Amino acid sequence: MQVDELLELLRKANLLESKTTDIQLEEIVNMVEKYYAPETTLKAKLEQEKFDSYIAANPMLKRANQEAAARKQRQEEARKRAEQRKLEAEGDSQGEE
Numbered sequence: 001m002q003v004d005e006l007l008e009l010l011r012k013a014n015l016l017e018s019k020t021t022d023i024q025l026e027e028i029v030n031m032v033e034k035y036y037a038p039e040t041t042l043k044a045k046l047e048q049e050k051f052d053s054y055i056a057a058n059p060m061l062k063r064a065n066q067e068a069a070a071r072k073q074r075q076e077e078a079r080k081r082a083e084q085r086k087l088e089a090e091g092d093s094q095g096e097e
Helices: 003-012 025-034 048-057 059-096
Strands: none
Touching: 003 025
16 A cells, blocks of 8 residues: 555545544654654654755755845845835925926
């Protein structure tokens, strides 16, 4: 049985994401991970050492994130400048009246 099949089975039985039960998705994930090899669990994959080696093996990820953040900041600054120009233009037109 695949994990997605198990989740669907639990949903159909109203044992997951139901208003009448307290079982949460996290609990299901923990139960499923008990029967898998420890190195394949989410907890093992998120250990700092493995994360650091993953980042070292994929250096573009970090740079891509930095570039996206820089692009977002430039867009925000451009929006603020446009807003400021609009306010100045409105002030100039009111001063002429």
